[in-house]
Amino acid sequence: MNQAWLPDYIYTDGRFRSGLAIVADPSGKIVELSENVSNATRLTGRAMLPGLVNAHSHAFQRIIRGRTEYRSQNATDSFWTWREQMYAAATRLSPEDIYAVSRLAFLEMALSGITAVGEFHYLHHSPDGSPYSDPNLLAHEVIRAANDVGIRIALLRVAYARAGYQVEPNPRQVRFIEDSPETYLAHMDQLIATIDTKDGMAWAGVAPHSVRAVPLDYLKTIIAFANERQLPVHMHVAEQPAEVAACIQEYGRSPVALLDTEGLLSDRFTAVHAIHVTPKAVATLARSGAGVCACPTTERNLGDGVVPADLYFKSQVPVSLGTDSQTQIDLLEDARQLEYHLRLQKIERNVLASDDDTGPSALAAKLFECATVNGAKAIGFNGGKLEPGAPADFFTVDLNDLSIAGASPDDLLASIVFSLSKTAIRDVVVNGKQLNLK
Numbered sequence: 202m203n204q205a206w207l208p209d210y211i212y213t214d215g216r217f218r219s220g221l222a223i224v225a226d227p228s229g230k231i232v233e234l235s236e237n238v239s240n241a242t243r244l245t246g247r248a249m250l251p252g253l254v255n256a257h258s259h260a261f262q263r264i265i266r267g268r269t270e271y272r273s274q275n276a277t278d279s280f281w282t283w284r285e286q287m288y289a290a291a292t293r294l295s296p297e298d299i300y301a302v303s304r305l306a307f308l309e310m311a312l313s314g315i316t317a318v319g320e321f322h323y324l325h326h327s328p329d330g331s332p333y334s335d336p337n338l339l340a341h342e343v344i345r346a347a348n349d350v351g352i353r354i355a356l357l358r359v360a361y362a363r364a365g366y367q368v369e370p371n372p373r374q375v376r377f378i379e380d381s382p383e384t385y386l387a388h389m390d391q392l393i394a395t396i397d398t399k400d401g402m403a404w405a406g407v408a409p410h411s412v413r414a415v416p417l418d419y420l421k422t423i424i425a426f427a428n429e430r431q432l433p434v435h436m437h438v439a440e441q442p443a444e445v446a447a448c449i450q451e452y453g454r455s456p457v458a459l460l461d462t463e464g465l466l467s468d469r470f471t472a473v474h475a476i477h478v479t480p481k482a483v484a485t486l487a488r489s490g491a492g493v494c495a496c497p498t499t500e501r502n503l504g505d506g507v508v509p510a511d512l513y514f515k516s517q518v519p520v521s522l523g524t525d526s527q528t529q530i531d532l533l534e535d536a537r538q539l540e541y542h543l544r545l546q547k548i549e550r551n552v553l554a555s556d557d558d559t560g561p562s563a564l565a566a567k568l569f570e571c572a573t574v575n576g577a578k579a580i581g582f583n584g585g586k587l588e589p590g591a592p593a594d595f596f597t598v599d600l601n602d603l604s605i606a607g608a609s610p611d612d613l614l615a616s617i618v619f620s621l622s623k624t625a626i627r628d629v630v631v632n633g634k635q636l637n638l639k
């Protein structure tokens with residue numbers, strides 16, 4: 202039987218509309234938005250929005266939240282000193298621990314309106330580096346955690362071959378390493394064959410960790426595999442200046458130039474972070490159709506730098522968003538920080554707005570697109586919007602919550618994107634099923 206919901210407002214086709222019910226079929230797909238539905242569940246005082254899509258997550262990193270915010274023995278702390286602290290946790294977790302911490306992270310995601318996640322998963326082996334008898338044991342634990350909470354997951358299986366160019370092996374990376382593309386692809390094939398894809402709740406993608414961790418021949422082999430199968434490809438690109446310098450030293454080209462000249466970019470490629478790039482690299486990404494995933498709450502926490510989202514927006518490079526290190530899990534905070542970081546840097550307001558924007562929610566609509574449709578495209582599914590044919594994945598907000606009370610339909614989206622507190626979130630529905638999160 203079909204199900205229907207009737208909130209005060211539905212965000213569809215770029216604006217809030219009232220008097221519309223949304224109808225889903227038993228498979229969880231939206232069949233229509235209509236004014237004439239008699240048996241709809243009434244959601245009084247609530248506005249409905251498409252579920253948020255978190256395009257870049259390392260679920261297990263939730264375990265170090267609050268545990269790296271102090272000066273270590275180093276004179277200067279940085280991304281690299283944080284990484285050693287993160288590895289110290291990563292090397293100790295059992296499969297049960299990984300399930301538990303992932304479930305905690307995914308529960309917090311669901312409670313913040315996230316209905317699908319791209320999990321950049323690189324823990325493959327046991328703590329001493331020996332493979333488990335099932336090489337995808339940990340990947341399946343993470344998938345199970347997401348599906349037990351009730352959100353969708355793209356398991357972006359990471360390839361990791363080395364510590365870096367002319368860098369000695371790091372014993373803290375032994376859980377990640379698959380030293381040949383043949384091994385990686387055999388495990389990837391096995392993962393694809395064993396994921397339960399029923400209802401579209403889980404699927405796989407290919408994730409070379411970075412140009413630092415995956416040498417060029419390996420990279421070409423696994424991206425060719427992804428291209429043959431039309432899988433999403435995600436990769437950390439230009440997160441830190443040292444990574445760019447090492448790439449230039451090894452290949453005589455920046456990471457984006459290397460990927461481009463080797464023919465590795467496509468519209469299924471997502472460059473995660475893409476902070477330390479030149480205007481030429483932005484144009485290259487635009488021409489290739491590739492997207493960028495920004496993770497502002499993590500990038501500000503790690504001291505990575507500011508994503509030049511103004512250049513990406515101007516060049517029409519689609520920008521998605523990720524909670525990455527899980528310092529905070531609030532994708533709308535990432536959306537607003539994408540803009541706010543640029544305000545601080547440029548001493549201007551409304552940097553990501555454009556001249557032809559109309560109405561008080563035009564900038565908010567662009568940021569919301571990053572948190573929804575752009576993320577869905579990045580992780581490889583047709584979601585992030587409320588329209589016939591899309592999955593019935595949505596969340597509602599309480600219009601009387603103090604963080605957004607008093608908004609009019611025209612400025613409601615701007616209120617939500619810039620000011621919503623997570624306390625305002627009420628229903629979370631994935632594939633037509635209400636999640637029981639309390």
Ligand SMILES: [Zn+2]
Nearest residue numbers: 259321437525
């Ligand atoms: Zn990451």
